[in-house]
Amino acid sequence: MKGSVIIVDDDEAVRDSLCFLLKTVDLDAQTFTSGDEFLQNYDEEMHGCILLDIRMPGTSGIEVQKKLQELNCKLPIIFITGHGDVPMAVEAMQSGAFDFIQKPFRDQELLDRISQALEAHEADEEEASQEREIRNRFTGLTPREKEVMEFVVRGAANKVIAIDLGVSQRTVEIHRARVMEKMEARSLADLVRMSMQLDM
Amino acid sequence: MVDAFIVSKENGVIERFNKSAEIMFGYSAEEVEGENMNILMAAHDRKHHDQYLSRYRKTGKKKVIGIGREVVARRKDGSEFPADIAVGEVHGPDGRRFIGLVRDLTEIREAQTQSFRQRQEMLNTSRLSTMGEMAAAMAHELNQPLSAIANYSAACLRMIKSGNHDPEVISEALEKVNHQAHRASEVIRRTRDFTRATETRREATTVGEIVAEVKPLAELDAHANNIAVDYRIADNLPEIEVDSLQIQQVLLNLLRNAVDAMHDVQPEHRVIVVSSRYTAPGELSIVVTDQGSGITQQDAEKLFNPFFTTKRTGMGMGLAICRTIAETHNGSLEFRRNPDRGVSFALTLPTRPSGQTER
Numbered sequence: 001m002k003g004s005v006i007i008v009d010d011d012e013a014v015r016d017s018l019c020f021l022l023k024t025v026d027l028d029a030q031t032f033t034s035g036d037e038f039l040q041n042y043d044e045e046m047h048g049c050i051l052l053d054i055r056m057p058g059t060s061g062i063e064v065q066k067k068l069q070e071l072n073c074k075l076p077i078i079f080i081t082g083h084g085d086v087p088m089a090v091e092a093m094q095s096g097a098f099d100f101i102q103k104p105f106r107d108q109e110l111l112d113r114i115s116q117a118l119e120a121h122e123a124d125e126e127e128a129s130q131e132r133e134i135r136n137r138f139t140g141l142t143p144r145e146k147e148v149m150e151f152v153v154r155g156a157a158n159k160v161i162a163i164d165l166g167v168s169q170r171t172v173e174i175h176r177a178r179v180m181e182k183m184e185a186r187s188l189a190d191l192v193r194m195s196m197q198l199d200m
Numbered sequence: 201m202v203d204a205f206i207v208s209k210e211n212g213v214i215e216r217f218n219k220s221a222e223i224m225f226g227y228s229a230e231e232v233e234g235e236n237m238n239i240l241m242a243a244h245d246r247k248h249h250d251q252y253l254s255r256y257r258k259t260g261k262k263k264v265i266g267i268g269r270e271v272v273a274r275r276k277d278g279s280e281f282p283a284d285i286a287v288g289e290v291h292g293p294d295g296r297r298f299i300g301l302v303r304d305l306t307e308i309r310e311a312q313t314q315s316f317r318q319r320q321e322m323l324n325t326s327r328l329s330t331m332g333e334m335a336a337a338m339a340h341e342l343n344q345p346l347s348a349i350a351n352y353s354a355a356c357l358r359m360i361k362s363g364n365h366d367p368e369v370i371s372e373a374l375e376k377v378n379h380q381a382h383r384a385s386e387v388i389r390r391t392r393d394f395t396r397a398t399e400t401r402r403e404a405t406t407v408g409e410i411v412a413e414v415k416p417l418a419e420l421d422a423h424a425n426n427i428a429v430d431y432r433i434a435d436n437l438p439e440i441e442v443d444s445l446q447i448q449q450v451l452l453n454l455l456r457n458a459v460d461a462m463h464d465v466q467p468e469h470r471v472i473v474v475s476s477r478y479t480a481p482g483e484l485s486i487v488v489t490d491q492g493s494g495i496t497q498q499d500a501e502k503l504f505n506p507f508f509t510t511k512r513t514g515m516g517m518g519l520a521i522c523r524t525i526a527e528t529h530n531g532s533l534e535f536r537r538n539p540d541r542g543v544s545f546a547l548t549l550p551t552r553p554s555g556q557t558e559r
Contacts, residue, residue: 011344013380017351020373024358055340082340104347107354 003048003118004028008038008064009080010056014103018051025111035059039067047125049076049117054085054092054100062092069096074124076117080105134194137183145182148175152188153195204302210295212237212253224304226276237300242272242280273302281306312416341387345380352377402441404552407476407486408433414448418455422472425459432475437484438551442529447549450522450533454488454545457519461492461542469541482551491542495535503535522547 005022007029009015019029028048032038035052036059050068054061061079068075076098081089089100098117101110141149144165151161158176162169185191204221208214214237217229225232225240232239238246255261273283282305290297352373359365411433422429440447451474458472469491477485495503504523519533526533531549538544 011348013348013376013383014344014351017348017355017376017380021351021355021358024355024362082343103343104350107351107358 003121004030005048005114005118006038006046006050006075007031008035008050008056008061009053010034011053014053014080021107021110022114027114035061035064039064042068042071042073044071044073046073046075047121049078049098049114049121051080051114052077053080054088055082062088062095065092065095065097074121074128076121076124078113078117131197134183134197138194138198140182141179145175145179148172149179149183149191149195150200152176152179153192153200204300204304206237206240206300206302208237208298208300210257210297212249212298215297221302224275224302225273231276240273240302242274245271245273270305273304282309313420338387342384345384345387348380349377349384352380401443403444404439404441405444406439407437407484408435410442410444410447410451411474411486413444414451414455417452421456421459425463425470426467427459427462427470427472429455430471430473432473434476434478437476437478440484440549441552442549443525446525447529447547450525450547451486451488453519453522454547457545458488458490458492458542461490461494463492465492477546479548482553483548484551485546485548487544487546489538489542489544491538491540494537494541495543500535504533 005018005027007015007018009018009031010033012033015031015033019031022029032041035056039059052061052064059067065077068077077092079089079092079097079100080103081100082103085102089097092100098120099113101113138146147165148161151164156164158169158172162172165172179185180191183191183194185194202220202223204224205216205218206214206221207216214232214235217227217232222228238249241249270282270284272280274280284303284305286301286303288299290299356370356373356377359370411431415429415431419429455472455474462470462472471491473487473489475487475489477487479485504519523533526547526549529549531547533545533547535543535545
């Protein structure tokens with residue numbers, strides 16, 4: 001599902017004209033007139049990317065970015081900056097902004113960045129949901145199976161695992177097969193990759 | 201600090217050294233009485249002092265006596281300070297004596313430098329930051345309607361090109377474009393009002409007075425770079441009616457630029473000339489001529505543009521503001537390449553109509 005573009009800008013004409021432009025490429029937009037209004041309405045289900053004016057009365061764009069990070073929000077942010085705002089934009093980029101674009105912008109340039117941001121977000125989401133799935137599978141393992149998996153992904157041979165755990169090699173082989181099955185791992189490499197995603 | 205009082209014999213040997221002198225120089229009277237005066241002077245003045253004395257004895261030509269001079273004095277610990285000396289002579293039965301009064305100028309100089317610096321900073325920051333902030337604010341204010349116009353019009357074009365467009369939607373968007381264009385021009389009008397509001401307090405003055413005000417400041421800068429400033433200001437020029445601070449600022453800016461242009465030139469060319477010209481009836485010019493590296497044709501075209509600069513530091517507002525100031529005074533600021541080397545900037549101003557009474 002394509003996300004929507006969240007526009008946070010204090011200028012009515014800028015918001016309205018952006019929505020109008022986005023509509024020509026069938027993009028949905030949600031608008032907020034200030035950083036505070038957006039933060040009050042922010043929820044984790046939001047989807048897409050944020051076009052954030054860096055210079056606003058009240059909570060500035062940079063502060064909104066910080067607050068969102070505290071909320072662990074993963075939405076990519078494209079900052080809208082003016083002529084003299086480059087140092088601020090640099091700061092924003094260093095704090096992990098997706099991109100920034102200077103006002104007044106060329107439509108194509110803006111639309112390209114938005115679509116890149118949306119794609120990046122989708123890829124992120126994909127990765128996140130994959131990670132959730134793997135974590136689910138992992139929690140389905142028995143304590144013994146988890147133990148065996150930890151040995152396996154570290155490259156231990158069955159014989160070594162058997163000695164370390166004080167069980168027969170045959171038992172290790174059975175646990176190992178169950179791990180591969182429950183984790184839906186196609187190969188040892190696959191299992192190692194999953195363990196990395198789980199930060200094991 | 202109280203002035204020091206020193207009496208010496210004709211040959212420069214110190215005879216009396218009072219309490220203030222002890223405090224000022226760090227020597228006790230016993231230490232210096234019987235010594236040559238010149239131990240109280242920095243090397244440069246010491247050499248001259250001996251020459252003055254011998255010349256005075258031979259020719260009677262006074263270099264210092266009755267005139268007063270500024271010298272660099274030297275304390276016992278070797279540290280130096282600027283001092284003003286006044287010397288008189290008395291004739292007694294056992295020969296001639298010189299009586300010297302020495303005033304320590306350290307504090308006065310420091311206070312002067314300090315106040316110059318402060319004024320300079322104040323002038324610079326008030327003028328430049330107002331202009332700078334105004335430019336930034338104006339850029340931001342203009343960017344809003346311009347962004348909206350760019351967005352609306354780009355969207356309209358996309359719709360038209362796609363062949364699938366509703367004339368009503370397009371015309372609605374064009375109305376918004378129109379509205380935003382007016383909004384932009386309103387921003388410009390307001391900015392102009394602002395500049396008018398901050399405008400000028402005119403007062404009658406002379407070029408001489410303005411140059412005199414700028415002189416100490418300009419020379420701090422020039423002398424620090426081993427550059428001399430030669431003033432050739434006619435004293436019979438008609439009065440002008442200007443905002444003195446602004447015109448001082450222009451002149452100071454031109455002098456600064458001249459100094460900056462002469463960093464790399466040979467010592468014999470290190471002179472800036474500030475001259476006046478009565479160019480036409482009702483008009484006069486102040487001309488700042490440097491012998492610096494000059495200005496290329498390419499740079500010359502952009503010289504007065506805001507945000508144009510050839511310097512590594514600075515934001516390129518100096519000459520733009522100077523020209524604006526000149527023009528708000530119904531004058532002009534022009535530059536010309538000198539036939540030999542460097543460039544000249546001429547600030548031309550209308551003179552004050554004669555017969556007008558002081559306000």
